[in-house]
Amino acid sequence: MAKIRERNRELIIEVASKFFAEKGFAATKTIDIANSAGLPKANVYYYFKTKQNLYRSVLESITEPLLQASEPFYENDDPATALEEYIRAKIRISQTHPHASKVFASEIMHGAPHLPEDIAAQMQDQTKQMCERIQSWIDQDLMAAVPPQHLLFTIWASTQTYADFDWQISQITGKEKLDQEDYDQAADLIVKLVLSGCGIQVGTKEKETA
Missing domain, CATH: 1.10.10.60 (Homeodomain-like)
Known part of the structure; x- marks a missing residue:
């Protein structure tokens, strides 16, 4: 039952x-x-x-995986590993929760009129902690001195577009629905662009053992 x-x-x-x-x-x-x-x-x-x-x-069905996606930031000392795992997690969320992602995006774009205060607080706290983690890597010279908030904005925009703008993507690719290879290629490219832009094309641990 x-x-x-x-x-x-x-x-x-x-x-x-x-x-x-x-x-x-x-x-x-x-x-x-x-x-x-x-x-x-x-x-x-x-x-x-x-x-x-x-x-x-519905909002919880998307915010819970979004909150879980940040776990690599706290589980890895290497910013390259953390950023890559975070980006791939965000792509998976867009792939597996496309409609809920649109609901969340629409809610934010309209000023979050229905977003419960506790969920908003959790999301804000997550962002604050992630920014602090990125800044700690910058302070340790593990990555370039990029603005942490804007780095997250860039990652959010590039990963969530695969759910929030599926009509546009469908029109451009000629595919009614993207397949796994498409999502993998998207993740690979975003990871490459972000790591390169942050001055960490390979993991810092790999550099130390090379």
Whole structure:
């Protein structure tokens, strides 16, 4: 029974992500989400109580992996390894959570009117810690003196574009949907550009043992 409930919750969140991404919070109707999920409208309210709670769950479905993506910053002393793992994690999020990523991006672009304060605080705290970590690498001469905030802005823009601007990418590539090779190539290029721009084309540990 618990597994059925969990599957239903995940299905509703997945379907809701698409509706919120395409129509926004105000224009999305709970009945449309229920119909698309093949479930009674009552089930949506059973699991989430309100549309606001469902929207929060959609945001949590993307913010949780975004928060987890920063773990390489604290697990690695080598900035090259940390940045590469972070970039690849961000690309995977765009690949596996495209609709929720759009919802999050739209929320931010509109001034975060529905973003819960606790989630906003977590994201801000994460960014602060990542910037401090980058600055520590700069202070240790492990990478070039780049503005930490702007480095993160660049990484966010280049990785999230693969979810937030999928229509444009589809038009340019001629593909209805990117395949794994496309995402791997994107990650490889972004890693190369970022590491090169930061003056760390190879890991500092590799340099020491070479």
